[in-house]
Amino acid sequence: MAHLSLYRKYRPATFDKIVRQEHVVRVLTHQIERGEVGHAYLFTGPRGTGKTSVARIFARAVNCEHPVNGSPCGKCPVCQALSVNSLDIAEIDAASNNGVNEMRDLREKVQYPPVSGRYKVYIIDEVHMLTDSAFNALLKTLEEPPAHAIFILATTEPHKIPATILSRCMRLDFKLIPEEDLEKHLAGILDEMGRPYEQEAVAAIARAGAGSDRDMLSIAEMCLAYGDKLTYEGVTSVLGSADFMTNAALVGAMLSGDMPAALAAAEGALAEGKSVGVLLRDILSFLNGVAIAKMCPNAEKLLALPREFFAETARIAKLAEGRAILRATEIFTRTENELRYASSPRISLETAVLRAAMPQTDLDADALILRICALEKQVAALSAGAPAAQQPVLQSRSAAAPVPRALSEEEGTAEELPPLPEPPPLEEIPPWEEPAGQVSEGPARPPRRSAPPRELTGTRRSAEDVPAKQSAAEQAPAAVPDAPFAAQTAAERSPATAAPDDSPEAVFGLFLRRLRKLPKSGVVYALCRDLAPSREGETLVLTTDVRTVSDTLNADKHRSLMQEVFAQIGVAQFEVRFATADRAEARDGIEQLKKDFSDYPVEIK
Ligand SMILES: [Zn+2]
Secondary structure, three states, X not given: OOOOOHHHHOOOOOHHHOOOOHHHHHHHHHHHHHOOOOOEEEEEOOOOOOHHHHHHHHHHHOOOOOOEOOEOOOOOHHHHHHHHOOOOEEEEEOOOOOOHHHHHHHHHHOOOOOOOOOOEEEEEEOHHHOOHHHHHHHHHHHHOOOOOEEXXXXXXXXXXXXXXXXXXXXXXXXXXXXXXXXXXXXXXXXXXXXXXXXXXXXXXXXXXXXXXXXXXHHHHHHHHOOOOOEOHHHHHHHOOOOOHHHHHHHHHHHHOOOHHHHHHHHHHHHHOOOOHHHHHXXXXXXXXXXXXXXXXXXXXXXXXXXXXXXXXXXXXXXXXXXXXXXXXXXHHHHHHHHHHHOOOHHHHHHHHHHHHOOOOOOOOHHHHHHHHHHHHHHHHHHHOOXXXXXXXXXXXXXXXXXXXXXXXXXXXXXXXXXXXXXXXXXXXXXXXXXXXXXXOOOOOOHHHHOOHHHHHOOOOOOHHHHXXXXXXXXXXXXXXXXXXXXHHHHHHHOHHHOOOOOOHHHHHHHHHHHHHHOXXXXXXXXXXXXXXXXXXXXXXXXXXXXXXXXXXXXXXXXHHHHHHHHHHOOOOEEEEEEOOHHHHHHHHHHHHHHHHOOOOOXXXX
């Protein structure tokens, strides 16, 4: 006896055996029960979701003499006749018969009345594969169909169907089948076959089916050939997944920042013969499991892993930070997308492993520059005898949050606080060119940006975050040890404190706002934010006490970007200057005075 695939052997014969797709089944059974069937249907949806199965059941049901709940009875003479020969039901695979001749042939034959039942049903699978002229021929038939003809067009790509055809069809969309339904379906079939199985194995196969019943059943078939009992281990070896514990070692090492161990585990998996693509998917799937174990109280049920495997997943989840899991998932998702274009997939994979193993940092040069700057600032503070590591944590975090901004804990705190009346967003602040009298939307805030010591208390985040930070500073001054900052913030909000428009601070503030809007200005913007502006004759002098900042900004590439923006706002000459630690300290004092007296019309030098 010929071997029948599981999918064909267990093809549903009645609507109630269709997995999911109740919305489609309800429409069709309703029509059959009322005797109001249409002439043309379009079944769309991903492959393996039951389009052809439903079409076949429907084709027999419309002919059945005594349909049961809309499904063919299987007993009446017509059902019997159709089970022997199916002259009245024609299946055409448009993928292989995509020509105009087939459609013309169909147009002729459709005129003859049905042999045994009431309707002739044409099921055209993969209908989007028809050629234009074939579509035209089909359209002619659809325009004036004989009363006894029903067309069911099935496709995975409805967007390729001409509108003239679409408009003549009743469209029914099939959906991907959820894992638990696939699982139930497979378990039912295995019970019927009398094959023993582990629940975890069934769950793993259902997951691999990815919403497609047909795919799941063909995977199940491979796994059943592997041994008498369907075991989780058998399934993972058939699916080509790396050994669970190898994955666990890799992901565990990665999330705990152990680069050598993570790399070694990746090497090991590849040496066993896993392809890069399979390993990547395994890592992503494992990370997903870790995320679920971290976040969901009912993770054990959701993951349906063997006990010791779940224990290991939960252990890794407990040790890892939620943010690190998320970040690693993002890195590997991106890598998976890029893999098809990668000249060396292996290097892409290893790079992803390394990046994921370095929490809060990236390997790009921009991020490194920022980190070096932060370190130099700490050194400068130490050598100046300042209360050394005043905000070491915040500083290092500011370094760690590179230009593609990462979520910081402070943001979390700030967001939890009750909302305060916020200063106007930067965009609402009138442009620099406008006369001072028109400043009505809010106080000018730019000067605050130019104050290095103030900025250090926060993280280097994008300017959108400033209002949130201010709220935090005011609401809980203890969180930001710099009390004058809060006072300063409050002072700034009073309309009386609008800075004179031609002050270096205002000019520089405008510069920063313009700069921020430019694409690729991330590093320059981040570095510029800490500069202190002043004026020497016609030259706008921007001072920093960090050599790397001045060196980087004075590099041609960055300087020309700054020049471009300054030219837009009418500043012809500017200079980025490195101040020694001593001078920086003195200047800080002056800055502080300037700030404290910014309400008064005095000039501080
Ligand atoms: Zn029947």
